[in-house]
Amino acid sequence: MAGTKTFTMIKPDAVEGGHIGAILAKINEAGFRIEAMQMTQLSRKDAEAFYAIHKERPFFGELVEYMTSGPIVAAILEKDNAVADFRTLIGATNPEEAAEGTIRKLYAKSIAANAIHGSDSDENAQIEGNFFFATRERY
Ligand code: IDP
Ligand code: MG
Helix, strand or coil, X not given: CCCCEEEEXXXXXXXXXXXXXXXXXXXXXXXXXXXXXXXXXXXXHHHHHHCHHHCCCCCHHHHHHXXXXXXXXXXXXXXXCHHHHHHXXXXXXXXHHCCCCCHHHHHCCCCCCCCXXXXXXXXXXXXXXXXXXXXXXXX
8 A cells, every 4th residue: 555655855956946935835735744844954975875776876976966065955745645646746857858737847957956856665755754854753
């Protein structure tokens, strides 16, 4: 059965562009409840750990540079079928391929600076949520 939680980050380009409010409104309008939220800036060590799964990919260095370039907003979101429904709401990784009306289509600048993160599985949603919000029992 699909889980009820996912994890997101509003990425540095979208924070810098002034899109936090519009993106949170879309998230709420799509039926997600915000369970935890924090604005923070990732250190290099944080970004390398969060994206460790991508460390062999050619864009890893660029990804870490970008994700540490400014503040992000991390949040745990709750809704039925949260992971899949949130991936639909944010759209494809490459904004040029993202569907009309998706958050990436509206706000992403490039495949790297693509405005928002969404967990890709229930297991990763739990790991990623705990990465930021492990001081309290949430799962
Ligand atoms: P996802 O965020 O849609 O799940 P992933 O393939 O997991 O996409 O990649 C993680 C992040 O790495 C992307 O959101 C994007 O910021 C960055 N990224 C992915 N592919 C590329 C690329 O080809 N060039 C530069 N950055 C990339
Ligand atoms: Mg991914």
